[in-house]
Amino acid sequence: MSHSKSQTIDVALGERSYPVWIGRGLLDDHARWRSTLRGRHALIISNRTVAPLYLERVARGLEGLRWSSFLLEDGEAHKTFQNVGLALDALATLGATRDACVIALGGGVVGDLAGFTAACWMRGIDFIQMPTTLLSMVDSSVGGKTGVNLPAGKNLVGAFHQPRAVIADIGTLDSLPDREYRAGLAEIIKGAAIGDADLFTWLEQHATALNAREETALIQAIAAKVRYKAGVVALDETEQGERALLNLGHTFGHALETAGHYTALLHGEGVAVGILLAARLSERLGMSASGDTERLERLLKAVSLPTTVPAGFDPDQLLALMRLDKKNIAGTLRLILWRGIGRAEIVAGVNEADVLAVLRDATRGNL
Known part of the structure; x- marks a missing residue:
């Protein structure tokens, strides 16, 4: 597989502008994305399908930080308030401060729930999107829409909360059905x-x-x-x-x-x-x-x-x-x-x- 040139696109929102990096091997390009983490704490939110494939590679870039992970079951049905509560508990257990960062490693469900969790913790902390599906790379990871589903309907609860960066490693698409x-x-x-x-x-x-x-x-x-x-x-x-x-x-x-x-x-x-x-x-x-x-x-x-x-x-x-x-x-x-x-x-x-x-x-x- 040829190594195509990666692309950078800037989402221009004044002080909250951020880069979207698209290319192969970006999860391992720690120097690139580690610089966007401001504090000492990180919580990786992922799911049980994606984590076994990529979590270790991301964790290697967190050396020297206090970090932990919170894993969802796979699927839209798990984008719930209950799981937001459990993710917030994971941040509490970690002792996450206001400069902590949530890392969303997965598809749209993970990204939406991780972003909403980051928006809620201490009224809003940093988060980074690491989308692993094509859908989340081209849509949900960009633009800062976060949310969870209710029995009454999809995405009825949420917040606008922009990420610090989006790392779209197209190598993750190799495992995508x-x-x-x-x-x-x-x-x-x-x-x-x-x-x-x-x-x-x-x-x-x-x-x-x-x-x-x-x-x-x-x-x-x-x-x-x-x-x-x-x-x-x-x-x-x-x-x-x-x-x-x-x-x-x-x-x-x-x-x-x-x-x-x-x-x-x-x-x-x-x-x-x-x-x-x-x-x-x-x-x-x-x-x-x-x-x-x-x-x-x-x-x-x-x-x-x-x-x-x-x-x-x-x-x-x-x-x-x-x-x-x-x-x-x-x-x-x-x-x-x-x-x-x-x-x-x-x-x-x-x-x-x-x-x-x-x-x-x-x-x-x-x-």
Whole structure:
């Protein structure tokens, strides 16, 4: 495997700006990331799948510090308040002071929970993201959104808390199952669909290379998506306006995930089906052309992502779950839709009958 040049992207947020490093072998590049730790204490939060693979390599970079680890079981179902409490107990046991650092070693679940734990301890301490899935490298590790799930819905509790650095070592993707890898590609496609038509065309041209995990194409795709997201976050850190566009398809996708009890679909798979449903709805509302929907569907299929709602889902239940979404205002659906590839926008007051029609079509297998 060739050693491609690593890339650095800066997320510009004034005094809280931070680097995102993308490349191979970065977990072992201790000189690079150790300098971002300010205090004497570190807590590595990881899970039981990732820790056996990479924890020792990170621990070697913590020599001379007081550190410990807290391991979650693997999966979205473990992103709970109970585990935040246990992680905070681990910080207490460590004697962590205000200059301590939490290190998130894992995918999005680990990153969200670790960031929220760091935001809570003494009202906010440093944390570093070390994402080990493609999805977390291109999405959840960048931008400072942290949170946990409630039985009522996903990410209903959280805080905006920016990391000190993001270390995206693409070597960790070698152990990623194909399904998880493709789920990350969904997030890259989503970014292109929202605001980068050129990237969308590039993805169409490089679908085969990305399927084969070709390293140069992969680093380029990750960097393009991170650069795009960093630009949006810099403009609108707490999602008052522009940043909400990053949620294209998410209202549909989260509803599908919740209805499937977080087991039927991975987050990235929910996003893939969700952006296609959003494109279908946009087309139905006369906002976009069928050709754009077809290009999106073709690209999703080219990287083996799902384009249909799993069997047994109830459209009325999905609509009820969509009403719970954080983007809704005063009892009307507020969705991120598009006017075609690269042109997403926020649409308030969407008629529920139109949404239900699209969901009914989708659950009848007509997607």
